[in-house]
Amino acid sequence: PPAVPEPAAGAASPARITPTGSGRVRELQGGFWGIIADDGRKFDPMGLDAKFQKDGLRVRFEAAPDPDRMSTHMWGTIVRITRMEALGSE
Secondary structure (H helix, E strand, O other): OOOOOOOOOOOOOOOOEOOEEEEEEEOHHHOEEEEEEOOOOEEEEOOOOHHHOOOOEEEEEEEEEOOOOOOOOOOOEEEEEEEEEEEEEO
16 A cells, blocks of 8 residues: 655644544444544544454544555445554443
8 A cells, every 4th residue: 555644743644534533343244343533434444453342442543544445344434543542431
């Protein structure tokens, strides 16, 4: 996949996504983990670490869209997580 350019010091990159939200197990396509941001956006994180796979776990994360990746989930924006921290459960 193409490299995601790093922002200049102090500048926000339009390719970076930095929401807060909740992890949710989705029952579509045999089941998968998704994240629903507080603003309602849906994210399909590729390779989500098992320690964050808890339904209802509140998280803050940084990610980059991965438009070249395909998914059978057909749910949310496919992202590559670059940083994630747990905030607790809902």
